[in-house]
Amino acid sequence: MEEHKNENPLKVNRRHFFSQLSVGIGSLALGSLLIPDLFKNGSKELAQQPLGIPHFAPKAKRVIYLFQAGAPSQLETFDYKPMLRKRMGEDLPESIRNGQRLTGMTANQEKFPLMPPAVNFKQHGQSGTWISDFFPYTAKIADEITVIRSMHTEAINHDPAITFFQTGSQISGRPSMGSWMSYGLGSENKNLPSFVVLTSRGDGNSQGLYSKLWSSGFLDSKHQGVLLRSGKDPVLYLNDPEGISRSEKRDLLNEVSALNKLHHVETGDDEIESRIAQYEMAYRMQMSVPDVMDISKEPKSIIDLYGEDCQVPGTYAANALQARRLAENGVRFIQLYHQGWDQHGNLPNEMAGQAKDVDQASAALVLDLKQRGMLEDTLVIWGGEFGRGNYCQGKFDPANYGRDHHPRAFSIWMAGGGIKQGLNYGQTDEFGYNVIENPVHINDFHATLMYALGLDHEQLTYKYQGRRFRLTDVAGNVIKDLIA
Amino acid sequence: MDYLILGLSVFLVFCLLFESYMELPAWVSWLGRWHPLVLHFPIVLLLIAIFLGLTGKNVPKRLLIVAVVSALITAISGFFLGKDTLVKGDLLVWHQWLGGALALLSALWYAFVNIFPSQIRYHKGIQVVLIGLIGFTGHYGGMVTHGADFLAFPQSKKQGKIPENPNIYSDVVMRILDNTCVSCHNPNKQKGELLLTSLDQLFKGGEHGPAVVPGDLENSFLVRRVRLPKEDEDHMPPEGKTPLSELEINILERWIALGAPDSVRLDQLEPSEPLVGLIQEMRMPDPEEKWRSFATIVDSTLQNLSSDYLTIERMAANSNALSVDVYAPPTYDPKPITDLKRVANNLVELDVSGLPLGSAEMATIASCSNLEWLEIDGTPLKDAELRSLTNLQNLTLLKVYQTGITDRSVEVFKQLPKLSKLYVWDTNISEAALEALQKERSALQVYKGIDPKIKSFFVAADSTDTNSLQ
Numbered sequence: 029m030e031e032h033k034n035e036n037p038l039k040v041n042r043r044h045f046f047s048q049l050s051v052g053i054g055s056l057a058l059g060s061l062l063i064p065d066l067f068k069n070g071s072k073e074l075a076q077q078p079l080g081i082p083h084f085a086p087k088a089k090r091v092i093y094l095f096q097a098g099a100p101s102q103l104e105t106f107d108y109k110p111m112l113r114k115r116m117g118e119d120l121p122e123s124i125r126n127g128q129r130l131t132g133m134t135a136n137q138e139k140f141p142l143m144p145p146a147v148n149f150k151q152h153g154q155s156g157t158w159i160s161d162f163f164p165y166t167a168k169i170a171d172e173i174t175v176i177r178s179m180h181t182e183a184i185n186h187d188p189a190i191t192f193f194q195t196g197s198q199i200s201g202r203p204s205m206g207s208w209m210s211y212g213l214g215s216e217n218k219n220l221p222s223f224v225v226l227t228s229r230g231d232g233n234s235q236g237l238y239s240k241l242w243s244s245g246f247l248d249s250k251h252q253g254v255l256l257r258s259g260k261d262p263v264l265y266l267n268d269p270e271g272i273s274r275s276e277k278r279d280l281l282n283e284v285s286a287l288n289k290l291h292h293v294e295t296g297d298d299e300i301e302s303r304i305a306q307y308e309m310a311y312r313m314q315m316s317v318p319d320v321m322d323i324s325k326e327p328k329s330i331i332d333l334y335g336e337d338c339q340v341p342g343t344y345a346a347n348a349l350q351a352r353r354l355a356e357n358g359v360r361f362i363q364l365y366h367q368g369w370d371q372h373g374n375l376p377n378e379m380a381g382q383a384k385d386v387d388q389a390s391a392a393l394v395l396d397l398k399q400r401g402m403l404e405d406t407l408v409i410w411g412g413e414f415g416r417g418n419y420c421q422g423k424f425d426p427a428n429y430g431r432d433h434h435p436r437a438f439s440i441w442m443a444g445g446g447i448k449q450g451l452n453y454g455q456t457d458e459f460g461y462n463v464i465e466n467p468v469h470i471n472d473f474h475a476t477l478m479y480a481l482g483l484d485h486e487q488l489t490y491k492y493q494g495r496r497f498r499l500t501d502v503a504g505n506v507i508k509d510l511i512a
Numbered sequence: 513m514d515y516l517i518l519g520l521s522v523f524l525v526f527c528l529l530f531e532s533y534m535e536l537p538a539w540v541s542w543l544g545r546w547h548p549l550v551l552h553f554p555i556v557l558l559l560i561a562i563f564l565g566l567t568g569k570n571v572p573k574r575l576l577i578v579a580v581v582s583a584l585i586t587a588i589s590g591f592f593l594g595k596d597t598l599v600k601g602d603l604l605v606w607h608q609w610l611g612g613a614l615a616l617l618s619a620l621w622y623a624f625v626n627i628f629p630s631q632i633r634y635h636k637g638i639q640v641v642l643i644g645l646i647g648f649t650g651h652y653g654g655m656v657t658h659g660a661d662f663l664a665f666p667q668s669k670k671q672g673k674i675p676e677n678p679n680i681y682s683d684v685v686m687r688i689l690d691n692t693c694v695s696c697h698n699p700n701k702q703k704g705e706l707l708l709t710s711l712d713q714l715f716k717g718g719e720h721g722p723a724v725v726p727g728d729l730e731n732s733f734l735v736r737r738v739r740l741p742k743e744d745e746d747h748m749p750p751e752g753k754t755p756l757s758e759l760e761i762n763i764l765e766r767w768i769a770l771g772a773p774d775s776v777r778l779d780q781l782e783p784s785e786p787l788v789g790l791i792q793e794m795r796m797p798d799p800e801e802k803w804r805s806f807a808t809i810v811d812s813t814l815q816n817l818s819s820d821y822l823t824i825e826r827m828a829a830n831s832n833a834l835s836v837d838v839y840a841p842p843t844y845d846p847k848p849i850t851d852l853k854r855v856a857n858n859l860v861e862l863d864v865s866g867l868p869l870g871s872a873e874m875a876t877i878a879s880c881s882n883l884e885w886l887e888i889d890g891t892p893l894k895d896a897e898l899r900s901l902t903n904l905q906n907l908t909l910l911k912v913y914q915t916g917i918t919d920r921s922v923e924v925f926k927q928l929p930k931l932s933k934l935y936v937w938d939t940n941i942s943e944a945a946l947e948a949l950q951k952e953r954s955a956l957q958v959y960k961g962i963d964p965k966i967k968s969f970f971v972a973a974d975s976t977d978t979n980s981l982q
């Protein structure tokens with residue numbers, strides 16, 4: 029547990045001390061007279077509450093975020109727009125585009141011919157959720173998931189958009205949402221980081237991923253996301269060099285820790301304390317990480333469920349299985365990224381490949397969590413950073429076309445963690461271009477996510493550079509309709 | 513001075529007698545607004561004068577004059593204010609006549625002092641009656657402004673639960689209005705000439721128009737006023753009163769949009785109707801409520817019990833309900849778990865899955881009588897150890913998959929009255945026993961692993977995929 033930081037790194041100086049002393053004692057006395065509960069547990073002031081505890085009883089305790097980096101097209105996944113086929117090739121009416129700015133990739137196009145979805149859609153489950161034929165496995169869990177088809181954002185390029193999704197701001201530097209959860213809820217298992225990142229890459233057109241996306245920003249660095257690599261060393265330099273025993277390592281850590289504590293007394297820098305804690309955690313992670321990452325004990329039925337790929341380190345399927353194991357071991361926020369969803373061209377082929385990478389394993393993860401009763405308190409989210417345009421990018425060829433970035437509407441799905449099941453939330457117009465019902469902004473999404481985790485998005489703040497920051501900045505409404 | 517008092521008295525009597533024939537100009541009504549301010553003078557001044565009189569001291573004449581004049585002015589201004597109200601409730605009528613009597617009696621006292629200065633006994637009689645009148649007039653006045661139950665002994669404002677299948681109007685809408693609006697819009701205090709106590713009154717509305725127009729949110733003043741920004745002067749309820757919650761406003765709006773029915777019950781609505789979800793949300797008890805009675809646990813106790821492999825957390829800030837997760841340490845020791853006995857009654861969630869649990873740990877777990885959520889999957893537990901779980905009468909969720917339990921444990925599950933979710937795949941329990949359990953407890957959800965049909969799709973499609981690649 030930690031308190032809000034004093035802005036002065038030295039905590040207090042002489043002038044500050046004396047000036048506060050007289051006022052302080054007086055106001056303490058007055059305060060205790062006026063507010064009898066002031067010195068009792070039970071003050072309702074959330075901002076003063078110790079961190080590491082939810083504000084109210086949560087529905088979800090952890091999140092598995094299956095981020096589809098590059099932005100999959102909503103028109104080939106969950107937002108079925110048959111009208112586009114009827115009006116195929118017609119120019120996007122200005123009444124629909126309504127001045128929407130475009131990226132440099134299509135802004136100079138003379139025409140914006142409407143392009144129908146590359147695949148067929150069917151309704152699945154009792155919920156009748158429309159899902160494209162690219163996702164036969166996800167179709168099997170239609171009644172477990174809630175599809176939000178009315179997501180919208182402000183960014184039109186990948187980096188600001190994904191930064192917005194991760195940190196609540198298009199400009200980098202703010203803490204990632206995983207860091208906020210770690211800051212607000214604390215660690216469930218002290219032997220693992222509370223925020224873990226796993227990445228994989230498909231054959232489709234990829235955009236970069238940067239460690240800033242899982243940075244803790246101005247929060248304590250212990251809330252930073254830890255990238256687990258595939259292969260022999262999931263965390264670099266975690267293992268002891270050859271010839272060093274565990275007890276020698278312990279002695280070394282004790283000495284280093286003693287020196288660090290001396291330095292902390294001298295400077296009062298809190299980052300030193302974080303560093304000591306992280307050395308200790310790394311020591312325990314030497315035991316816990318190999319155990320969690322070792323999927324050899326998983327039975328064949330589970331391997332079959334996630335697909336053969338899950339035995340190949342570094343694939344999306346392997347990461348999805350890993351995500352379940354991490355969730356079982358109390359990691360608060362498990363962020364997967366699968367790159368390759370940026371289909372500016374060759375969309376039908378590329379999307380088929382991308383979908384094949386993630387479809388079975390994503391659905392398997394939901395089913396696996398469900399049979400373990402983990403959907404009760406684990407929230408799974410699948411989606412990218414924005415949507416894609418309903419018009420053709422490049423040469424008009426229904427067999428090989430592209431779609432440009434589109435911020436005004438896109439689809440994601442969520443499952444478990446106190447979110448309703450089998451719901452279809454929000455709607456776009458016939459063109460799949462604008463949201464016409466129940467819009468969900470990124471800030472609303474964050475607010476809802478935090479609500480599910482028992483956090484009030486307006487109360488979880490961190491004071492930095494003279495201002496209280498929060499994940500939702502100055503906006504965001506909890507979408508109560510989504511909460512079960 | 514005497515003439516002023518006489519004049520005011522006559523005017524007051526005139527007002528009271530010929531009330532129904534009078535039509536007041538606006539500025540006079542405005543004078544009436546000063547009533548709540550002025551009324552404090554006569555109360556204090558008269559009480560001082562009476563106190564002096566009753567204790568045998570001389571009552572200064574000037575004091576008495578000021579007291580009597582202020583009493584008369586107060587009564588007259590009160591009359592003006594009352595005239596502003598269209599329909600007078602019982603409380604207001606009582607307040608009016610008592611106030612009038614009070615002012616006139618004080619004037620009579622003044623006359624007595626002048627005419628029979630030596631008749632102290634009569635003076636004292638008048639003074640005692642005046643005290644009574646001040647008390648009653650003030651009390652009725654207070655009830656008019658603050659509500660009839662304002663002085664009722666403070667009792668928990670908790671209303672009964674909303675019934676299982678509530679009538680939308682009488683059980684939900686009226687409850688919302690009762691809580692927030694009716695204290696100012698009732699027969700005794702009709703602010704804005706608006707009554708919010710019956711459906712007819714809602715339709716009829718007040719001076720601005722109908723409070724509710726069925727199916728028409730635009731013209732329903734009730735929601736228009738509550739939807740105004742808080743800074744707006746016309747926002748309802750006014751500043752200082754508890755505003756309606758977003759949920760309550762949503763319910764009112766949806767009810768009006770549906771045509772403000774008075775006899776529709778919850779189960780008559782379509783399941784997809786948003787009102788269903790809203791009312792269900794309102795019916796949901798605060799999950800933290802049931803933990804309120806738990807003994808206080810201080811943070812240091814939690815710190816003592818926790819370790820690198822045992823995480824103990826409060827369910828929510830300031831809650832004494834606890835959740836515990838235990839992870840496998842390099843060398844297992846049951847002690848951290850058995851030590852939880854100290855907080856046994858505060859534990860509501862416990863995850864000890866995957867640990868080599870024995871009977872000692874199970875004894876501790878069985879003593880956690882408030883436990884609602886228990887994960888003991890992937891443990892070497894057998895039927896014998898599971899028997900003690902019957903103590904956990906509050907258990908709602910139990911994970912026992914991947915254990916060696918058999919049909920005998922099904923009897924244990926049957927004895928857990930609140931159990932609603934049971935995860936039992938990969939055990940030695942027979943299909944028949946689970947079916948029997950399901951039959952006996954229809955509300956219990958038994959999770960027997962992934963649906964075989966879906967599972968086979970995943971496996972089969974996998975192989976076809978490989979084929980198609982070749």
